[in-house]
Amino acid sequence: MWASPIRRREARDGIIFILPWFLGLLIFILGPFIAGFYYSLTEYDSLLPAQWLGAENYRRILFGDDKFWLAVFNTVWYVSAAVIPQVILGLLLAVLLNQKARGITVFRTVFFMPSIVPIVASVSLFIFILHDRFGLLNETLYGVFGIVGPNWLTSPDWSKPSLVLWSLWGIGGGMIIYLAGLQGIPQTLYEAAAIDGAGAIRCFWKITIPLISPTILFVVIMGIIGSFQIFTPVFLLGSANYGLAAAGPMDSLLFWVVYIYNQGFFYFRMGYASAIAWLLFILLVILTLVQFRLAGRWVYYEDEAAIR
């Protein structure tokens, strides 16, 4: 098959063109991937040689580390509180911005823009807006409604809701993906439904939802994977008043990846940190597989229907 000189030259060139990527795959992805699993079975401070521990790290994390379980609790709390609005409000926002109205593109820009503001900049802004005394939010709550607002960033009960507020501001990223899905739905379906006397809400449930269900699945999966791995905003909010390696008031912002960072780069327990990272990896693989399995029940693919 690769005998002719022309085909041989093509094959040689093809390998040369993908070579940078292939080397990168070995050096920066597969190598570290395997090395990370090895480190997770050792005690390693990155200076002295790694000491073999077997499954000891995993045993200690799962059965003897309260902080790990606190990090799991905090992360799961955030994932549930942030992904659900991202999926539902993002969709509703996209439906709103899919209306034919004058100046709609300006509104699309307004809703999309916050999602591209650099995270460090937007977190700085939110640290100011959520300040318990000078912050715009608490001032407005008190000045307009007479409510004394909570200490958003310094109370263990409110630090995670603050993070959710911040994440809601960036909902425009998911909205744009939905919007593309909505614009792929043929207008004729709605016209036909209207002739048959279907109202707007019925159309939404019977046409819009089924036809963009692949997009919803995508947003759900990416939202879950991304939120489980959230680091920068949590780290910034958590260390704002408490210093590096801190995790907010009473560790209320100790998240999974923040814990990996603290163990690895603050206490230099590279083996222990690798094991925590591998646990997250395993969980994410399981969650993604479950999502795809469940998806068969509610996601509708047009090409599939055509085959039937």
Next chain:
Amino acid sequence: MLNIALGRFEGKSRKVAHASFVYFLLFGLGFLFAMPLVWLVSTSLKSNEQVGTWPPVWIPYPFVWQNYFVAWTSGRFGLYFFNTTLITVLATFGQVLTASMAAFGFARLRFPGRDVLFAVLLATMMLPFVVTMIPTFILFKNLGWLDSFKPLIVPYYFGGGAFFIFLLRQFFKTLPTELFEQATIDGASNYRIYFQILLPLSKPALSTVAIFGFLHHWNDFLAPLIYLNSPEKFTLALGLQQFIQRTEVRYQEMMAMALLMTIPVLMVFFFFQQYFIRGVVMSGIKG
């Protein structure tokens, strides 16, 4: 007659009601979404007395441009700006170059094992960064690259990210095959085809990759946090973080620097809006 007239009237008023409801929501929510950015701009120009007062001052009087100057010099932001630009330009260039090379290989050239390797590429897109974070750090530590820009630049000359390769490959597949066949018949080598036909024809897709690369490197916080220690090597993200950590925060200066970091991003967004949206949308389309 009356019925028809009423029906028409009803239809029209319903439309008006619908439109006003849509505009009510658009303006109400639009206000909520736009307000933080307006507040950012407004605060960055306030005097110390006008920060955090009630009722809030939306248009500062006078404009205190000095905040920018004070913040810029207090944190060596000129240097951070330079460092960030250098890293962003070098890393993004490597990404566009090597991602387009790999994508060309996968889209247009036949070689043994291509489909298996492409499946591997797709699989790596799902790999979370946390599993490789610590071993990669140890690798760079052993290479003696800590506290230099190399860990932030060099890896991007090795393929530039599976997602970008995938995106470019999809684009290259849409280009007409005859073009490449004709060039081959005319005796052009694959290298010539890549440089003189493929790249010029793919400017929109390459721009999308460049813009996303720019955004990633400009905004990145975790990698600089892990790899850079000396303050003279900091990026904007790290410089701004120092502001957050100060005990005595002057919010007007913090906002000024946050805005300066945001402005290049917004400029790129407004100039290249169509590539931007395409990229976000492409990420959501199943292959």
